[in-house]
Amino acid sequence: MSFKSILIVVVLILAAFGAGYGLGYWKLQMAEKEWTAAREEMQTKITSMEKELTVAKAREKLWEMPEMLSGVLSHLAEKNFGLAAQTLDGVKETFLASLNSLGEEMKTRFDFFVPAVEEAKKEAESMGPNATRKVEEAKKLFEQALISAKKG
Numbered sequence: 001m002s003f004k005s006i007l008i009v010v011v012l013i014l015a016a017f018g019a020g021y022g023l024g025y026w027k028l029q030m031a032e033k034e035w036t037a038a039r040e041e042m043q044t045k046i047t048s049m050e051k052e053l054t055v056a057k058a059r060e061k062l063w064e065m066p067e068m069l070s071g072v073l074s075h076l077a078e079k080n081f082g083l084a085a086q087t088l089d090g091v092k093e094t095f096l097a098s099l100n101s102l103g104e105e106m107k108t109r110f111d112f113f114v115p116a117v118e119e120a121k122k123e124a125e126s127m128g129p130n131a132t133r134k135v136e137e138a139k140k141l142f143e144q145a146l147i148s149a150k151k152g
Contacts, residue, residue, distance in 0.1 A: 058101035061094055062110075062146060068094070069139040072120075076132045081124045084131065088121040109145050113138065 068091045075084035092114060099107055116138035123131040 054101045058098040061098035081127045084124040085121050092117045
């Protein structure tokens with residue numbers, strides 16, 4: 001074999017390796033682009049689902065409020081005014097934490113609740129006779145707001 005033919009074979013081999021490398025590199029770049037697009041799409045879905053989960057948890061907490069208020073009524077019936085006031089603080093904190101996850105419409109729908117809880121708490125702390133009535137009123141209004149929120 002002559003030097004010229006060996007050189008041609010070597011150049012052809014190098015050209016074949018170069019073409020294979022170029023094709024593999026191009027496929028890798030396309031696969032990376034597809035993977036990035038799929039990852040971004042999944043991240044968007046995950047973010048959306050996390051927001052939905054947060055809203056669902058907040059709504060669940062709102063549905064637990066009447067039960068918590070029933071606990072306050074039990075404390076008041078047993079003349080545990082201090083425990084009733086503590087429970088009302090917990091109700092308020094839970095309510096505010098839940099409300100931050102919900103939209104403005106829900107916030108305006110329940111804007112009466114915090115002042116009603118504060119009023120009932122003051123009445124309970126002073127061992128007033130109207131504490132039970134105030135908690136019952138707050139519970140009734142809250143349940144009505146929940147029902148209208150469910151319909152709306």
